[in-house]
Structures are given as structure tokens and as C-alpha cells.
Amino acid sequence: MKSPVRHLFTVLLATALVAGCSSGQQSAEQRGWVEDEVSFTDSSGLTLHGTYRHHGDDPGPAALLISESGQTDRNGDNAVAGPVGNMRQLAEYLSDKGIASLRYDKVGTGKTGLGPYAQRPADVGSAAYSAGARAAVRYLAGRPGTDGARISVYALGEGTVHAMTLADDIEPDAPKIHSLGLFQPLPGRYLDIISARVRVDVDAAVQGGAKTPEQAKTVLDAWAAAVAEARTRGTAPAKLPDGLGAILNAGNVKAVVEADGIDPLALAAKLPTGTPVLLTCSDSDGQASCESVRPLTASLKHTALTVVELKGVNHVLRDDPSDNVANYAKPGPLSAQLVTALDTFVTK
Known part of the structure; x- marks a missing residue:
């Protein structure tokens, strides 16, 4: 029997999410939304593959979606938990709100694979994931349908660390991040x-x-x-x-x-003042309980922060108070509590 500690570590390093075609996806496609298979290269020479969901080339808001840690692909599907699909569902939700999105297979997942890390897989760590996120947001910013003043980043779990590094990025070619969605974030050092x-x-x-x-x-x-x-x-x-x-x-x-060397509280403290931030936690999430994320919310006090304390919602953003990994891949919608919070946040 797997111990609770080993269970937690498995989820921290390899969480997941997917479901079937939703009515939101169908209605969006009826209005002309399409999904293009795209690719781009990061600073290590790794070619990352992803899905760009958009509606023509007229400039509008766009969002980068970053999945959970470990072997979790563009859709939120995970090597341990199975097909979960929450990131695909999030992309469908955003298109219903007129927001284009890019989601991508991180290093070691999906079509991206290990690339230059194939002979040295132990070198895949936080730096590799951050490099992928930097390449992804630059690719998104360069699309003709992206309004450079309205780029948001939505991330889950450990992905929130990489989302914050994008908002903190001061490189000359770094796109400005308008807003951040930090879902069930990593609340401290690993x-x-x-x-x-x-x-x-x-x-x-x-x-x-x-x-x-x-x-x-x-x-x-x-x-x-x-x-x-x-x-x-x-x-x-x-x-x-x-x-x-x-x-x-x-x-x-x-x-x-490498993961432990990143302090989410320090990253949060460096976010630009006034950045709209949506942070969620849940009384049912053993990784991001509302009590555990309070120091992180304190570090975000200089931002335009909205904290939503979810009830009975699991780590993959679905209604399931058990937060049992065995249930993560069960088909179901994103929690209505999350959707309600997003309905307001995406307008900011």
C-alpha cells in the first residue's frame, strides 16, 4: 500500500487532468474557433509542440496555459493519473469568453518528448520547464491574433511557479503579462x-x-x-x-x-504591483489547502489579488472532496465554483 507521503510526492511530481468534447467546445467551434498544431523551440534547442486555439488573426486577448508538474501534457493528461483534460477544458472555456490560448506538451511529455535531454533525463528539472514556458509565451506573443497588452497566464500546481517567472521576466524580449491565474499553487519550497x-x-x-x-x-x-x-x-x-x-x-x-531552490514566496513578492492575480485553494486539496497558501497570499498583497477558497474541489479543479488520484481522470466539468470566479476575473 502506498504511503500518504509517497502519494503526495507522486502527485507533486506527476499530476494530471482530461474529458470528452464539451458543449462549450462545440459552441465555440460553431463560432469559428479552430485548434492548430504548432511548435516552437526553447533556449536548449528543444522543440515543443502545442495547440493554439484561436479565432482568426484579429488581435485580441490571449492566454498561455501551463500544466501541473512532471509528466503532464498540454491537456492535463498525466502518466500516473491518466487522461484528465482540465487544461483542454480551460482552453474551451476561454474561447467562449473570446480569449485565444496556447497549451503545450512540456519536456518529456506528448509530442515534445525529451529531445536533447534523451541521453541525460536526470537534467530535466525546473530550469527546463521554465525555459519551455518562456519560449511558449514568446511564441504566443508573436501570433498576429495576440493583443500584446492582454496576455494572461493560467497555471496549475507547480506550473504556477513557472507562471510567476514569466511575470517576473525582465529580459528585453519578454512579453508583458497582464494577469495571472494561479490554481492550487505550490505554497512553499519543495x-x-x-x-x-x-x-x-x-x-x-x-x-x-x-x-x-x-x-x-x-x-x-x-x-x-x-x-x-x-x-x-x-x-x-x-x-x-x-x-x-x-x-x-x-x-x-x-x-x-533544483525544484527546492525556487521559493514561490520570493517570486510572488517580485510580481509587478497591481497585476491582476486570481489564486484558488481548496479545503479538499492536500497539496494546496487554504491554510497552507496563506503565506503566499501575503506575498501577493501588492497585486490586485482575488483569492477564491473552493469547497470540495480536488487538485485537478473538479468537484470531488476525496481528492483521490484514482478519480482524477473521471470525466466531468471544471468546478462551477472555479468557473464563477473566472467569469469575473477574465474581464479584468
Whole structure:
């Protein structure tokens, strides 16, 4: 049986979402919206493939959609959770609001694949994902149907980190980001999030009689030492108790340390003052509970921030209070609570 900590790590590194053709998609296509298969190249030489959903070349608002972490493709489909499709549904929703969109297969997913990383897959980490996002938003900004003053970015989970890097980008060719949608965002540094979950699980084991206090201390001490080793030396212990070696090991330590080096609170603090930001959290989301994201919302206080506390909504933005990964790929619409929030936000 998979432990709760391993479950959390699996979802953090590889979350997902997809569903069938919705009535919104059908009505949008009736009004002339089309989906083009497109490609563009990032700074590493990787060719990324995506879907550009648009309505002709008359300039209008456009949005970049960034999927969850790990092996999650342009539609939100994930190698672990299966076909979820929430990002495709989000694109359909936006076209109903007159907003063109670009969604893309991140490195290691879909048609994009590993490219130049094929012989060094361990090098795929946050820097590679950020490079892909930078290339994607520049491609979107260069489309004739994109109004450069109305580019928004919508992202889920760890994708929100890369969304914020785009809004913080000060390179001369960086498009200005008008607004950000941060859905169930990563609320802190990677290893801090994992450490908090380890403590919760170990405490529960003690309360339930599955561990003695002495055994719990051994586990917590071993994990704390592993985190310190990863952060200071970039290495991982050969063995860790309680299956924690599946979370941090020699094979993934490089990517984990790279992700851990990014502080979402620092990124949020650097966003341009007054940027419209929609942030969602949920009482049913074990990765982005409303309590856990409060420090992030504090770092966003200088923006035009809207916080929406969802009820009974899972991590893939559907109504499911269980937040069970096994349910992520079940067909269903985006939560009506999210849609209601977006109805107002997209007009800003």
C-alpha cells in the first residue's frame, strides 16, 4: 500500500487532468474557433509542440496555459493519473469568453518528448520547464491574433511557479503579462512541503499506535538529515526509512534540489504591483489547502489579488472532496465554483 507521503510526492511530481468534447467546445467551434498544431523551440534547442486555439488573426486577448508538474501534457493528461483534460477544458472555456490560448506538451511529455535531454533525463528539472514556458509565451506573443497588452497566464500546481517567472521576466524580449491565474499553487519550497507532510504522517502513526515515539524520532531525524544533505551537498542518502527513499534518492536528487531552490514566496513578492492575480485553494486539496497558501497570499498583497477558497474541489479543479488520484481522470466539468470566479476575473 502506498504511503500518504509517497502519494503526495507522486502527485507533486506527476499530476494530471482530461474529458470528452464539451458543449462549450462545440459552441465555440460553431463560432469559428479552430485548434492548430504548432511548435516552437526553447533556449536548449528543444522543440515543443502545442495547440493554439484561436479565432482568426484579429488581435485580441490571449492566454498561455501551463500544466501541473512532471509528466503532464498540454491537456492535463498525466502518466500516473491518466487522461484528465482540465487544461483542454480551460482552453474551451476561454474561447467562449473570446480569449485565444496556447497549451503545450512540456519536456518529456506528448509530442515534445525529451529531445536533447534523451541521453541525460536526470537534467530535466525546473530550469527546463521554465525555459519551455518562456519560449511558449514568446511564441504566443508573436501570433498576429495576440493583443500584446492582454496576455494572461493560467497555471496549475507547480506550473504556477513557472507562471510567476514569466511575470517576473525582465529580459528585453519578454512579453508583458497582464494577469495571472494561479490554481492550487505550490505554497512553499519543495522539500519544506514534503517535510511538513512527513511530520503529519509520522505523528498520525504515533497517535494510531503504529509507531513508538522513539521510532518516530528516528524517521524524522533521518529525513531532516537527508534534506540537509540534499540542500548543502546535492546528494541523497543510500537508504531512508519508511519508504522515504522513493521521494529522495540518487536518481532524482538533482531535479528535487533544483525544484527546492525556487521559493514561490520570493517570486510572488517580485510580481509587478497591481497585476491582476486570481489564486484558488481548496479545503479538499492536500497539496494546496487554504491554510497552507496563506503565506503566499501575503506575498501577493501588492497585486490586485482575488483569492477564491473552493469547497470540495480536488487538485485537478473538479468537484470531488476525496481528492483521490484514482478519480482524477473521471470525466466531468471544471468546478462551477472555479468557473464563477473566472467569469469575473477574465474581464479584468
